[in-house]
């Protein structure tokens with residue numbers, strides 16, 4: 001039988017080992033200290049798992065779990081209810097299912113208000129007994145605590161001197177009352193600081209966090225990544241098979257790479273720049289190609305980005321032709337001969353603008369805005385996450401039990417029709433658990449940003465980047481939004497779908513708002 005360890009408070013060397021924690025089920029203020037009731041995992045099912053109270057100094061490795069608890073508690077208190085709405089186009093895996101195992105003390109208490117708790121001693125009784133034994137002085141139920149290598153573990157025990165409590169009866173009415181009165185201010189501060197530390201580690205320009213609406217912080221379960229992660233069953237065309245432009249060189253045209261050449265293989269599928277076809281013979285050849293739907297290789301191509309030499313604020317921005325079309329952009333890649341400074345490389349170098357994640361005040365959850373003025377066509381960032389199969393996306397959607405979840409699933413179906421990719425073979429980006437700050441971009445029916453397909457490998461029509469560009473000049477501090485429906489121009493006059501029962505009301509506030517996020 002392991003010996004009982006009373007964890008000295010104020011010693012940060014001993015911390016609760018998060019992998020052993022099932023959930024946090026209650027909070028309280030004890031002698032001015034915020035404490036949280038940890039339910040420990042057990043190997044076998046039991047109605048009396050070990051439970052123990054811990055201060056924040058012991059929970060520094062478990063802040064995600066504390067945050068889950070606080071979020072659920074807030075929802076139960078109805079303070080931040082209905083911030084996020086059920087997704088339509090794609091639903092997300094339900095991290096709330098985890099939360100459902102971690103009932104809020106308030107919700108639980110109300111649910112069971114007609115029941116008489118079977119626990120004969122309330123927590124306050126337990127602490128009264130505490131004065132007589134060291135065991136109850138730290139309020140441990142159904143188990144003992146042990147420390148190893150600075151970590152605290154709980155071990156189930158049947159020692160008669162340890163208070164027994166059935167998990168169904170936790171929180172007790174006394175605990176629920178105390179929880180309702182207790183603040184979570186210190187935990188909120190620690191959670192916010194942990195999130196900011198993570199943002200500081202994201203490469204590139206600074207990402208700020210601002211919340212003037214409430215005390216919440218975006219989920220600590222989110223991991224910032226710089227490249228998408230390919231999950232099971234997702235295959236990218238090997239980089240070995242990637243084709244780069246071979247006939248180009250770093251010293252072509254005006255010393256700026258592929259832009260002025262007609263030889264660039266990467267521009268194979270780019271739009272033909274008809275204004276540069278002046279020779280009558282070439283004009284006739286081009287007409288023939290158009291008629292026969294032949295290859296446009298060898299004709300001058302429209303380059304996607306403004307080159308150096310244009311106005312400073314335009315340099316690197318999308319040219320109007322691409323900005324106003326839905327045409328995919330093919331950038332040069334590592335296999336190209338044009339070298340690292342080719343102007344046909346832009347999105348692949350990542351974000352160069354300073355952003356701010358902020359809490360909206362009209363029930364749209366978090367949003368994203370820029371800390372600097374952006375120009376029409378300026379690249380913002382890509383949408384990143386786990387790339388999963390359609391089957392996995394469906395599984396994650398179906399496992400969602402909450403209808404009040406935000407959607408972070410984005411189908412990579414740009415080439416589905418042209419390449420005859422079957423719907424179940426289309427991959428999906430899930431940006432809920434890992435990704436970039438664009439995860440927080442909200443929808444607007446009158447957006448200031450637009451999403452574009454950017455590919456570095458024309459042989460791969462299933463894995464590509466989704467890149468956000470400003471579609472008009474954007475003032476510093478303006479919220480960045482895009483249209484979630486991403487309709488091609490030709491679809492835009494399509495008849496509007498009637499909203500179904502799961503339709504999410506749109507809160508974008510635009511004059512021409514379609515009223516529904518997804519129908």
Ligand SMILES: C[S@@+](CC[C@H](N)C(=O)[O-])C[C@H]1O[C@@H](n2cnc3c(N)ncnc32)[C@H](O)[C@@H]1O
Pocket residue numbers: 083084085086087363364365366367405406407408439440441442443444505506507508517
């Ligand atoms: C990709 S997330 C955007 C970030 C999200 N606001 C958050 O806090 O994580 C998409 C979700 O945001 C919410 N949302 C975005 N735009 C909205 C709008 N115009 N009206 C209402 N809800 C919106 C919906 O819950 C939607 O499922």
